[in-house]
Amino acid sequence: xxxxxxxxxxxAFRHNLAVVRRHAPKSRVWAVVKADAYxxxxxxxxxxxxxxxxxxxxxxxxxxxxxxxxxxxxxxxxGFFSARExxxxxxxxxTPVVHSLDQVSMLEKARLDSxxxxxLKANTGMNRLGLNPAEFRGALARLQxxxxxxxxxxxxxxxxxxxxxxxxxxxxxxxxxxxxxxLPRSLANSAAILRCPEAHGDWVRPGIMLYGCSPFADxxxxxxxxxxxxxxxxxxxxxxxxxxxxxxxxxWTFTAPAPMRIGVVACGxxxxxxxxxxxxxxxxxxxxxxxxxxxxxxxxxxxxLSGIANASVGSNVILWGEHxxxxxxxxxxxxVSYELLCGLGGRVPVSEI
Numbered sequence: 001x002x003x004x005x006x007x008x009x010x011x012a013f014r015h016n017l018a019v020v021r022r023h024a025p026k027s028r029v030w031a032v033v034k035a036d037a038y039x040x041x042x043x044x045x046x047x048x049x050x051x052x053x054x055x056x057x058x059x060x061x062x063x064x065x066x067x068x069x070x071x072x073x074x075x076x077x078x079g080f081f082s083a084r085e086x087x088x089x090x091x092x093x094x095t096p097v098v099h100s101l102d103q104v105s106m107l108e109k110a111r112l113d114s115x116x117x118x119x120l121k122a123n124t125g126m127n128r129l130g131l132n133p134a135e136f137r138g139a140l141a142r143l144q145x146x147x148x149x150x151x152x153x154x155x156x157x158x159x160x161x162x163x164x165x166x167x168x169x170x171x172x173x174x175x176x177x178x179x180x181x182x183l184p185r186s187l188a189n190s191a192a193i194l195r196c197p198e199a200h201g202d203w204v205r206p207g208i209m210l211y212g213c214s215p216f217a218d219x220x221x222x223x224x225x226x227x228x229x230x231x232x233x234x235x236x237x238x239x240x241x242x243x244x245x246x247x248x249x250x251x252w253t254f255t256a257p258a259p260m261r262i263g264v265v266a267c268g269x270x271x272x273x274x275x276x277x278x279x280x281x282x283x284x285x286x287x288x289x290x291x292x293x294x295x296x297x298x299x300x301x302x303x304x305l306s307g308i309a310n311a312s313v314g315s316n317v318i319l320w321g322e323h324x325x326x327x328x329x330x331x332x333x334x335x336v337s338y339e340l341l342c343g344l345g346g347r348v349p350v351s352e353i
Contacts, residue, residue, distance in 0.1 A: 003266050005233055015227050019226060024200045027188070029051040029204055057077050075119060077097050089116055098143065099131065115147070116150060119155045124170040125170050126159035136178070168196065168198075186201055213226070232272075232344070236311060236315045237265070242260050244258045249302060265302070265317050281333060292304075
């Protein structure tokens with residue numbers, strides 16, 4: 001059997017949720033489990049996360065959780081996509097995010113067996129989803145008068161992932177748009193939970209921090225007290241001795257400057273490792289940090305075994321997770337840890353520990 005595997009640390013979910021609660025002790029928590037819980041497995045993450053509610057995108061995923069007996073509140077972050085979906089929201093007690101006037105109109109025309117709680121989303125500068133401030137008050141009044149709506153919570157989403165002044169500027173816009181309302185609020189994502197306590201509100205929505213990665217470029221997950229929930233491991237399947245001037249891999253993008261040993265690892269971009277990770281991307285072999293060399297191929301990559309005399313065929317390799325964070329690998333590859341976690345290859349076996 002090919003040695004690559006992903007290990008999911010259930011205790012890390014619980015630990016990271018405790019970090020959320022320490023930072024936002026007065027807020028209830030929507031655990032964001034969209035995209036199959038950021039690649040960790042939806043049902044697995046839901047079992048381990050003792051949050052008050054679950055936030056996801058996919059109606060199918062919400063219905064599967066309800067069928068499995070999950071009874072906690074569920075927030076659908078993109079709401080409903082057509083009026084045909086509204087009866088399912090009502091039947092299964094799902095809370096949609098309302099981010100457009102079209103959705104407001106659909107709710108006004110709907111005839112549902114039970115009324116829905118809804119989240120009304122304001123666009124405060126990200127310019128992705130949400131009602132502009134000029135539309136927000138009118139939409140709120142329409143929802144409060146709508147027979148299909150049981151109650152409204154106000155929300156926005158931050159574009160500034162560093163938790164700086166622009167995040168606070170968005171708070172000012174949100175406060176102005178919702179002035180005079182005493183409705184519940186939900187603003188804070190992972191970055192705001194950690195760095196913008198004034199945005200915590202009634203409900204916080206942690207995502208990446210639940211999985212043990214940092215939302216910041218200037219702070220490691222370890223420094224924030226977070227633990228990785230996923231560790232991707234494999235083994236060395238071949239060792240080669242290179243002479244000075246020998247090159248390795250497609251395109252010969254790495255040439256040995258002197259005699260050296262390299263290891264071939266059973267992991268490639270078909271497993272979810274970034275193809276564009278350059279020479280020098282951190283990796284752990286036989287318990288020691290080293291670097292990748294050469295170009296990542298579909299099924300294999302190369303590692304520098306200089307200074308790791310005990311490394312041989314069968315030696316353990318950690319691609320990301322414990323001892324080398326997904327954030328570090330992502331930064332070297334010019335991407336973010338979210339992409340690595342969500343892109344885990346379907347052929348990689350996953351186990352819980």
